[in-house]
Every structure is written in structure tokens, then in C-alpha cells.
Amino acid sequence: MAIETFEVEAAQGTTQSGRVYTLVGESGYAAEAQYVWDRWCAVNAVKICVDLTDALNSWDAHDDG
8 A cells, every 4th residue: 555645754654544654763775675575566566666765865854953
């Protein structure tokens, strides 16, 4: 299910069903996680996937709070 809303300050995305996903820790790359993600996308027929890592990191760097 796609993320419908995203709260930048809380680093939480919410799906239409109400499930909440929270980003934890620093951004990074893990080959094992990429493999799992790629398989999940294949099994679930994901057609479009947008990586927002750079955008989120950019927003955080410009936080005036």
C-alpha cells in the first residue's frame, strides 16, 4: 500500500489503511535490504518506486527549528 501522507518532523508515513511507518536512524545503504525491497516490489507488482532519501535529507538540513 502506498504512503498517502508523510510528516517530515516525525519522519512518519501513513498509508490509506492507517498503518504508520517511521524512519529510524541515519540514511544508508544495505545490500541485504535492497535485495528484500527488490523482491517485495517484484512479488507485489510495484510499477513505480520513488527514492526520497535525498529530498528528506535536504529538508532536514534546511530545518530552521
